[in-house]
Amino acid sequence: MTLSASRPETASVPTAPEASPRTGPVIALLVAAAFVVILNETIMGVALPRLMADLDITAATAQWLTTGFLLTMAVVIPLTGYLLARFPLRGVFLTAMTLFAAGTLIAALAPGFGVLLAGRVVQASGTAIMMPLLMTTVLNVVPASHRGRMMGVISIVIAVAPAVGPTVSGLILSVLDWRWMFWLVLPIALLALALGALWVRNVTETREARFDVLSVILSALGFGGLIFGLSSIGESASGHAPVPVWIPLVVGAASLVAFVARQLVLQRTDAALLDLRVFRSRAFRLAVVLVVVVMAALFGSLILLPIYLQQVLGLDTLAVGLMLLPGGILMGLIAPVVGGLFDRFGPTPLVIPGMIVAAAALWRMTTFDSATTVGWVITVHVTLNLGLGCVFTPLLTSALGSLPHALYSHGSATVGTLQQVAGAAGTALFVTLMSVGAASALQNGVDAVQATAAGVHTAFVVGAIVASAAVILAFFVRKPSEIAPGEAVLAH
Numbered sequence: 001m002t003l004s005a006s007r008p009e010t011a012s013v014p015t016a017p018e019a020s021p022r023t024g025p026v027i028a029l030l031v032a033a034a035f036v037v038i039l040n041e042t043i044m045g046v047a048l049p050r051l052m053a054d055l056d057i058t059a060a061t062a063q064w065l066t067t068g069f070l071l072t073m074a075v076v077i078p079l080t081g082y083l084l085a086r087f088p089l090r091g092v093f094l095t096a097m098t099l100f101a102a103g104t105l106i107a108a109l110a111p112g113f114g115v116l117l118a119g120r121v122v123q124a125s126g127t128a129i130m131m132p133l134l135m136t137t138v139l140n141v142v143p144a145s146h147r148g149r150m151m152g153v154i155s156i157v158i159a160v161a162p163a164v165g166p167t168v169s170g171l172i173l174s175v176l177d178w179r180w181m182f183w184l185v186l187p188i189a190l191l192a193l194a195l196g197a198l199w200v201r202n203v204t205e206t207r208e209a210r211f212d213v214l215s216v217i218l219s220a221l222g223f224g225g226l227i228f229g230l231s232s233i234g235e236s237a238s239g240h241a242p243v244p245v246w247i248p249l250v251v252g253a254a255s256l257v258a259f260v261a262r263q264l265v266l267q268r269t270d271a272a273l274l275d276l277r278v279f280r281s282r283a284f285r286l287a288v289v290l291v292v293v294v295m296a297a298l299f300g301s302l303i304l305l306p307i308y309l310q311q312v313l314g315l316d317t318l319a320v321g322l323m324l325l326p327g328g329i330l331m332g333l334i335a336p337v338v339g340g341l342f343d344r345f346g347p348t349p350l351v352i353p354g355m356i357v358a359a360a361a362l363w364r365m366t367t368f369d370s371a372t373t374v375g376w377v378i379t380v381h382v383t384l385n386l387g388l389g390c391v392f393t394p395l396l397t398s399a400l401g402s403l404p405h406a407l408y409s410h411g412s413a414t415v416g417t418l419q420q421v422a423g424a425a426g427t428a429l430f431v432t433l434m435s436v437g438a439a440s441a442l443q444n445g446v447d448a449v450q451a452t453a454a455g456v457h458t459a460f461v462v463g464a465i466v467a468s469a470a471v472i473l474a475f476f477v478r479k480p481s482e483i484a485p486g487e488a489v490l491a492h
Helices: 023-040 048-055 063-086 089-109 113-141 142-171 185-198 213-237 244-271 274-279 281-312 317-345 348-365 374-401 407-441 448-475
Strands: none
Touching: 023 089, 023 113, 023 185, 023 281, 023 317, 023 374, 048 063, 048 113, 048 317, 063 089, 063 113, 063 407, 089 113, 089 185, 113 142, 113 374, 142 274, 142 281, 142 317, 142 374, 213 407, 244 274, 274 281, 274 407, 281 317, 281 348, 281 374, 281 407, 281 448, 317 348, 317 374, 348 374, 348 448, 407 448
């Protein structure tokens, strides 16, 4: 392992962040590395039909290449609060990129499904560490007055990388074998690893931290069970769920309750695996609720639009990937601008109109049918991404900026975990509603295409209602005061 426990000499970082000349290149490297690893979260979706044919597997089996990735992320991310508090930044980064590169190589060389799935799990282990690591680094080295701009850059990773994953895989598969999805990524991962070994230094404080094995087990069962259960809902609607959906959901919920109770006890002695005192910040609570809604809408639309475009409008995978690209590019372009506006004006002038635009776009998606033009679909999708792009950065900055220095790593880990749960929940909700709506339409005697269109309508109606309710919450988001920073949250 690359990790090594640090001693007092590594814990001499000043609590008031001062940007150094090396800060820019290091953050740029972390952003680029995080973008590459997060991209792999959604890169497999378009490739599943090709993999089913090449590996002679069913759709339910092939889906594990995505579900397994999400499950691993859900299990590992809660551990990152402990890892980032206990070990030096440089060691954590090198470990994450080593795991990701190793998993990529395993997947590229995989002779069959089992080894390919193992490669995806190893990939996800490294991916899960990268986003909390990036957020914690920014919070520690970037002054509060410039955090909005930097969080805008991070939003590119969180929102744009998953959005362009299907496009990238569609382009690769149009000319190359599926293994090239991994061979083309491997040199980038190795380059990031080499540059990290040269550039990344320990710019965050470390401290002695207790590793509670029971918390790890409860976290794995809780978050893993919820993600697995939610991811299985769509398969269950199609009759392909490997186990009854209620079993992992009940196990996950019960384990999560036990996990929370355990953390409440351990945090009295600063020994929690995931310190839940982050939720004592009102700004954090409110922003996290909205982040969950936004991530559910993003991932729900990412799973539903390709189905609609292929099964209702009859487009191929490459065309679908290209159609989703403008929205992803727009989010990337506006993210730094939104971050700069946040630094000047705070979240209110951005979050309120952003949520209104996103909700309006989802309402427009409820009108999609078999006669909808491709140009209109692209326009509405771009509008949705515009609204979500105005929301991501202010919410993340408000949530994490409201926490005290000692809780940065736990706040980052909490946000990362809930993003994965929200993404799985959004995917499950949209797919299930679409399946139920389509089944109901089929019983009324319509053909398969019209039934799918009816199912898509049902899913987007519910999504639009939830987004409309979130608009109300947006009016309560405020810029966190520049506390020292927020030490009152640490009171027992």
